Amino acid sequence: MQGIIVLNPDELGQDPAVGMDVALSLGVGHLEIRTAYGSNALALDDEQLRGVRRLADERVLRVAALASPLWKWCRPEAVPGKVDCFGFPTQVPAEDRERWVDRALAVADILGTDRVRVFSHLSVGEQTETFRDDPLLTYALEAAKRAGVRLLLENEPVCTVAEPAPLLDVLREHTGLALWLDLGNLYEVGYGTAEAVEVLAPYVEYVHVKDYVPCDDGMKQFVAAGAGDVPYADLLPVLHRVRPVLPYALETHVRESPGDALTRGAMFLRGAVPGGLA
Template identity: 65%
Template sequence: MHETPPSTLLLNPDELGPDPAPGMDLAVKLGIGHLEIRSAGGANAVTLPADRLRHIRALADERGLKAAALASPLWKWCRPEARPGRVDTFGFPTQVPPEERLGWVERAIETARILGAPVVRVFSHLRVEPELTEQLLGDPLLAKALELANAAGVRLLLENEPVCTVAHAESLLEILDRYHGQGLGLWLDVANLHEVGQATPDVVRALAPYVGYVHVKDYRPTDGGGRAFCPAGEGVVPYGEVLPLLHAARPALPYALETHVRDTPADALAAGAAFLRSAVPGGVA
């Protein structure tokens, strides 16, 4: 009888700052062997030249770490004439002419190849003025991107992002049902799902077959109606309920810590790692 391999824990080095080395050193200290790469040196990873990307990979290799995911900004964009609100894309423009987008898809896949990352995050177009908001369902670029990713041995995973067009379970399931056979999976951000009021057992069970990656962050509501980010397990996101459901349906998932805790990110990551190791059935490695 074969035992199910443990789930995997990931850390994003840019949570500690623009230099990836301190974040990688923290990963080693915390016994985390896998990385999510999003930015370095204040620039989005997909904008970096090949030699910079090879340097990042060398830094990881020296520490025995592997890049397990590229947190790309693909489809977190709108047309140049649209007016997006404040959006965090980590050094990537939000207004991208349609004729330039295929080039960015190709660049992201090449970035993943250089880093050795097997999965690439995508989004679903920013929600802007209704008449200018684009839709992911039926977007010919998505079909082309999936074709290119499959040829490169890379998998595209769609994140549920509230500032984008596909954030609720209904639209997520519509997209995933349509494109899952072409390789598209779900980059599930549990906190984002909770933000839209859908981190419920029924929704998690419905989405679970598509999940290929899990983003873990947490927050507490503030008096002004905002959010204060905190270490995973210390906020209102119902991980105690969600994580066992995900594990039951999809054992051995990658769980990536994304704290957004600005003042003490290293402490927040350490606390989040300890929480996940206790909260995910079977633990995380």
Template identity: 60%
Template sequence: MGACPQSTLVLNPDELGPDPVLGMDLAVKLGIKRLEIRSAEGVNAIRLPDDRLGRIRTLAEEHGLTVAALASPLWKWCQPEACPGRVDTFGFPTQVPAGERLGWVQRAIESAALLGAPVVRIFSHLRVEPHLTEQLLDDPLLPKALEMAHGAGVRLLLENEPVCTVASVEPLLEILARYHGQGLGLWLDVANLHEVGQATPEVIRTLAPYVGYVHVKDYRLTREGAREFCPAGSGCVPYGDVLPLLHAVYPMLPYALETHVRDKPAEALTAGAVFLRSTVPGGLA
């Protein structure tokens, strides 16, 4: 009998800082072969010129690594007249005029091609003042973006993000049902789903057929009720229940470590890799 297919482990180099080589070195040390690119040298990846993106790909290849995904900031934006709260977009503006957005979509798809990334993350508009909050479901830019991505051999995956309009299962299912046939998939952040109280077996089973990529981070709640990020597997996110369910539907998913631990991130990523390899059935390549 042949070997069972394995899911894969992915590491984001910018968790260790602006120099991508540090994260690449850690990936090699941990036996991780795939990268997620979000920013480098302190600049959002889709704002980097072609030569610098090409250099990142070359560095990855020199380390024996490939790029699994471009974690773009597309749709994590609002109109210029809106007032977003504190939002982490890794060096990309949150207030983006409607006339500039198609250009950023094109740039993200170009950037993915330069990096060799098969998937690109998108969001669903920031939650701002109610009369200025936009909705992804009827955004005419989305079908254009899906068509462009398909033509480039790239797939767009929607992340469930609490600061954006699509974070819980009901709107996720509505938009995925409409656009899944055009190529849209789910970039599932389990911790974000847990934050909105929906990381349950029932919800995971419902969402699993749409999942193309999984973000893994963990946190504990402080006495004040704030989130304190910690290594995956050591917090309150129910990965022990969730990961086997996802694996049962898709045994070859990519699981990307997104620690957010600022103190000793390399140690947190190392611990997270050990946890995932012991928790995902069949292990991780």
């Protein structure tokens, strides 16, 4: 069996049909859904979501994952820094959070996927919340299990769990949770090494692939996968050896010519992952 390439339509804009057609042109059969029609997927109504699903079904495309924003939040009294929130609030009252968990599971059901991304609370100084012992995580894992859904934790630098040691701590404590490994993020926090990937690999069930070149001002210039500084030649073979069949989702963040970046990224992945990707 081969792993698969996944494309997020919103990399091409907010009309999901455009990104889906690019997926078809690249021979990519799986989608990741994050936003559409100017809204986070969790805030779309059921009819809009069924419309996204119809567009995918018409093209014989399968939704591999819901890139939800769960836990990419802090309390209303905390003040987060600059965060890519993709149309979802970063300050969420505790009493609203369970409702958003339930909504994410309902959205996954409509889209026909059994993978839902979660984060680990935004880091906001002294007001930062703890993810591993959050009672909402226990609730979410139990609800996800009943729904036949797997919750996958992304290693996000602006959140509390981004480095290998805390990731392993959470994943060993909550065996129902798996890893949504963003290799670019791992490199950003200083652990873009074969050793780090090898220790995390047994927990990985989904992979984000993006690439960038650091700028002198501390910012990042995103480029097509394989054209930047993330050492994929070192990381991908290690990951494949431990987990030979995985979804690899292209997340370019390239603003100019994103279609070209996705085309180049798909070509790179098919050649860089041992055995190729479907």
